[in-house]
Amino acid sequence: MFSSDCRPWGPVFLKEAIDALKKTQMNLLKLIFLFLLLLLVQVFILNHIHFRGYINPQIYILFILILPARIPGYALLLTAFFTGLVMDLFTDSLAIHTASTLFAAFCRPAVLRLVTAGSKQDSETDPSFGSIGGLSLSIYSGIIIILHHSMLFFLEIFRFTEIAQTLSRIFQSAIITFIFVIIGFALLEKRAGSQSR
Amino acid sequence: MRNLLQFIYRYHFFLLFVLLFTLAMVLNASRQHYKQAFIWHSANTFSATLFQVRANLASYFHLRHVNQRLLEENAKLLDRLEENFVVAEDTTRIYYDSLSQRRYTYTHADIIQNSVTRRNNHITLNKGRDHGVLPDMGVITPYGVVGVVKAVSSNFSLVNSLLHSETMVSVKIEKNGHIGSLQWNGENYRIVEMAYIPPHVELEEGDTVVTSGFSTIFPENIPVGEIIDWKIRRGETFYTAKVKLHLDFNNLAHVYIVKNLMQEEQEELENHASPDI
Numbered sequence: 001m002f003s004s005d006c007r008p009w010g011p012v013f014l015k016e017a018i019d020a021l022k023k024t025q026m027n028l029l030k031l032i033f034l035f036l037l038l039l040l041v042q043v044f045i046l047n048h049i050h051f052r053g054y055i056n057p058q059i060y061i062l063f064i065l066i067l068p069a070r071i072p073g074y075a076l077l078l079t080a081f082f083t084g085l086v087m088d089l090f091t092d093s094l095a096i097h098t099a100s101t102l103f104a105a106f107c108r109p110a111v112l113r114l115v116t117a118g119s120k121q122d123s124e125t126d127p128s129f130g131s132i133g134g135l136s137l138s139i140y141s142g143i144i145i146i147l148h149h150s151m152l153f154f155l156e157i158f159r160f161t162e163i164a165q166t167l168s169r170i171f172q173s174a175i176i177t178f179i180f181v182i183i184g185f186a187l188l189e190k191r192a193g194s195q196s197r
Numbered sequence: 198m199r200n201l202l203q204f205i206y207r208y209h210f211f212l213l214f215v216l217l218f219t220l221a222m223v224l225n226a227s228r229q230h231y232k233q234a235f236i237w238h239s240a241n242t243f244s245a246t247l248f249q250v251r252a253n254l255a256s257y258f259h260l261r262h263v264n265q266r267l268l269e270e271n272a273k274l275l276d277r278l279e280e281n282f283v284v285a286e287d288t289t290r291i292y293y294d295s296l297s298q299r300r301y302t303y304t305h306a307d308i309i310q311n312s313v314t315r316r317n318n319h320i321t322l323n324k325g326r327d328h329g330v331l332p333d334m335g336v337i338t339p340y341g342v343v344g345v346v347k348a349v350s351s352n353f354s355l356v357n358s359l360l361h362s363e364t365m366v367s368v369k370i371e372k373n374g375h376i377g378s379l380q381w382n383g384e385n386y387r388i389v390e391m392a393y394i395p396p397h398v399e400l401e402e403g404d405t406v407v408t409s410g411f412s413t414i415f416p417e418n419i420p421v422g423e424i425i426d427w428k429i430r431r432g433e434t435f436y437t438a439k440v441k442l443h444l445d446f447n448n449l450a451h452v453y454i455v456k457n458l459m460q461e462e463q464e465e466l467e468n469h470a471s472p473d474i
Binding site: 044047055056073074077078081084090091093094095096098099102103106109155156157159162165 | 209210213214217218220221222224225247251312314315316317362383384
């Protein structure tokens with residue numbers, strides 16, 4: 001009934017997602033733990049850092065960045081939607097985190113392909129220092145963070161008269177988030193490395 | 198049918214993105230309708246309870262500061278006690294009779310969620326409809342204006358902070374009574390702008406700005422801050438002054454909700470007298 005490139009729906013889709021997880025060093029439990037950790041850090045600590053008055057690092061985007069590369073598209077989007085929704089629930093912000101995290105997740109596969117295109121690895125490798133290298137990882141994280149923050153701040157403040165101020169907010173917050181994300185990547189990798197030894 | 202399924206399968210990533218993104222934008226669009234949007238705010242029971250726990254913990258770290266303020270407030274109130282005044286003439290007595298009618302009542306509330314980093318900041322309070330809080334009531338401390346109640350649930354209320362683009366407060370300069378309107382421009386959360394001061398008014402650094410009492414929301418003469426800078430902007434004919442707030446919104450914990458008992462009466466009269474506006 002179906003042609004070869006049109007696979008059936010349902011459980012097979014789910015199986016695909018689980019298979020993708022199995023092939024990486026991360027398992028579901030670890031991801032859930034990471035999600036909860038990032039949620040707590042974001043909501044109870046980072047949301048109360050008011051660097052220079054209005055700059056908040058949005059570390060939770062690390063969760064979208066660190067997901068395995070083989071994760072199927074729909075799982076990526078649903079995860080992003082859920083992550084954003086939880087953040088919105090805890091930061092009193094309707095659905096701006098949902099929309100911007102979703103947008104970041106939508107752009108992720110393309111950006112990941114872009115940064116791994118020239119290298120020896122294929123786009124199947126998971127984003128980390130060890131697999132794609134520091135430079136590629138920085139570019140990949142940087143682009144996604146800029147996209148995410150642009151969406152976030154423009155949804156929050158949409159006024160033409162305040163456009164310069166909004167851009168400076170995006171830029172400054174993105175830098176701080178970037179630093180936190182890179183530290184996050186490094187810490188997680190170090191932990192994983194020491195465990196495997 | 199087969200082609201349709203194939204199409205959906207091939208583009209499911211993009212289609213799902215569009216679907217979810219539309220959903221998120223619909224949620225965002227409900228921003229205007231506070232009552233519907235209320236479910237997304239921390240005033241919904243689950244996250245409100247969590248924030249209450251956090252606020253309880255955090256309040257310990259502010260105790261010294263809060264005590265200091267309470268002492269100052271107490272001293273001020275003690276100053277006003279009748280016993281402090283020696284009656285100058287034996288024949289004079291103070292009567293409390295029907296000539297003085299109550300206009301404002303105050304309810305105490307704790308802040309359980311607050312922010313200063315966004316362009317539009319909201320505050321959640323732990324008092325709601327069950328405690329007599331209604332939308333459009335003012336929220337103050339003795340050191341300044343905090344905001345206006347925007348929506349209430351039975352036990353919590355959501356306040357548009359002064360640090361919100363929709364909050365405008367009618368204020369005046371204490372020494373000469375000239376009025377203006379106070380609004381935040383979204384930059385430094387310690388500094389707000391007082392607009393529409395006529396250019397003939399003589400301003401000085403350190404002039405105190407207090408509420409005017411013209412709006413039906415805030416009582417008169419609550420200190421707000423002091424003027425630190427002023428200028429006429431390009432293309433405008435009025436001064437805009439920068440006002441440094443007495444209040445630091447970042448360590449705010451306890452506030453008073455003001456109910457104006459004559460609000461309805463005043464608004465009714467004003468609307469009746471000027472139906473065009």
